[in-house]
Amino acid sequence: MELLLMKKSSSISTIFTKKIIQMNNVSTSYDSKNYALKGINLSIDKGTNYAIVGKSGSGKSTLLKLMNGMMSPSEGTIKIEYQTPKMNDKNFKVLMHKIGYIPQSLGLIKNISVLENVLIGALPRLGKIQSMFKIFPEKEIQEAKNILKLVGLSGKEERKAYMLSGGEKRRVAIARALMQKPTILLADEIVSELDQATAREIMELISDAQKRMNLTAIMVHHDIRLALEYSNRVAVIQEGEKILEIGIEGDKIMDFETGGLTNQEILEMYSDESKK
Numbered sequence: 001m002e003l004l005l006m007k008k009s010s011s012i013s014t015i016f017t018k019k020i021i022q023m024n025n026v027s028t029s030y031d032s033k034n035y036a037l038k039g040i041n042l043s044i045d046k047g048t049n050y051a052i053v054g055k056s057g058s059g060k061s062t063l064l065k066l067m068n069g070m071m072s073p074s075e076g077t078i079k080i081e082y083q084t085p086k087m088n089d090k091n092f093k094v095l096m097h098k099i100g101y102i103p104q105s106l107g108l109i110k111n112i113s114v115l116e117n118v119l120i121g122a123l124p125r126l127g128k129i130q131s132m133f134k135i136f137p138e139k140e141i142q143e144a145k146n147i148l149k150l151v152g153l154s155g156k157e158e159r160k161a162y163m164l165s166g167g168e169k170r171r172v173a174i175a176r177a178l179m180q181k182p183t184i185l186l187a188d189e190i191v192s193e194l195d196q197a198t199a200r201e202i203m204e205l206i207s208d209a210q211k212r213m214n215l216t217a218i219m220v221h222h223d224i225r226l227a228l229e230y231s232n233r234v235a236v237i238q239e240g241e242k243i244l245e246i247g248i249e250g251d252k253i254m255d256f257e258t259g260g261l262t263n264q265e266i267l268e269m270y271s272d273e274s275k276k
């Protein structure tokens with residue numbers, strides 16, 4: 001018995017987890033008076049697409065900022081692959097470089113080319129001197145061109161970012177994030193403001209990248225229908241609180257958190273039409 005136990009414990013040295021992000025009772029505030037988020041619990045499986053939906057000001061962007069360490073919770077705990085996200089923490093920096101973050105404003109540099117914008121994603125893995133002078137090895141340039149092809153922007157490598165359409169700008173932001181070789185992609189309203197067809201193209205692009213790279217995507221959306229269509233789970237945030245976590249199973253919308261609302265009520269509450 002003892003031998004068996006010893007054998008077992010000596011051979012098991014690493015714990016593997018399917019959960020890539022976990023938040024336990026997380027609250028945060030910008031001014032230490034009002035909560036931007038309150039009592040958030042969530043758990044995201046590796047390789048899945050997790051959507052965050054809610055009205056303007058509900059706390060969606062704040063939630064993403066907590067996940068990449070730009071903000072810290074005032075209460076509760078966050079773990080990303082067992083680490084606490086904190087921007088200035090040396091240990092977290094290694095993991096942070098594997099988190100592709102696309103802010104709501106996209107964060108492109110307007111006056112440089114599409115290719116240069118994408119190459120910015122490679123900076124964390126280059127040496128200090130190379131980074132400082134933005135000297136990119138041929139291998140990285142080739143990689144950036146391959147990614148641009150993947151996102152449908154071949155032939156536009158030299159175009160300045162400000163000359164692109166809204167949809168194209170989003171493709172560049174995705175390409176820059178993919179250039180990081182991320183394990184997690186955080187995208188803040190990347191398809192809001194686009195027409196349905198372009199929004200779907202971008203979502204297909206992300207689904208495809210997820211399959212190729214076993215990427216976990218956490219995406220903020222305004223339209224709950226689109227979120228349900230492309231995501232495994234959709235968290236609905238209202239005034240800083242997570243009030244629902246839903247997903248499609250077969251032909252049903254499953255409520256994983258709470259009960260009580262009909263499908264129609266959920267859709268009516270949070271569909272795009274209700275933004276007005």
Ligand SMILES: Nc1ncnc2c1ncn2[C@@H]1O[C@H](COP(=O)(O)OP(=O)(O)OP(=O)(O)O)[C@@H](O)[C@H]1O
Nearest residue numbers: 030031036054055056057058059060061062063104
């Ligand atoms: N830098 C800041 N300083 C102070 N308060 C902020 C700041 N950023 C956001 N807030 C407040 O925190 C709350 C949540 O904001 P957040 O940007 O997370 O909302 P959101 O759901 O992303 O909204 P939107 O859909 O308009 O982008 C809001 O009340 C907002 O006014």
Ligand SMILES: [Mg+2]
Nearest residue numbers: 060061104188
């Ligand atoms: Mg926002």
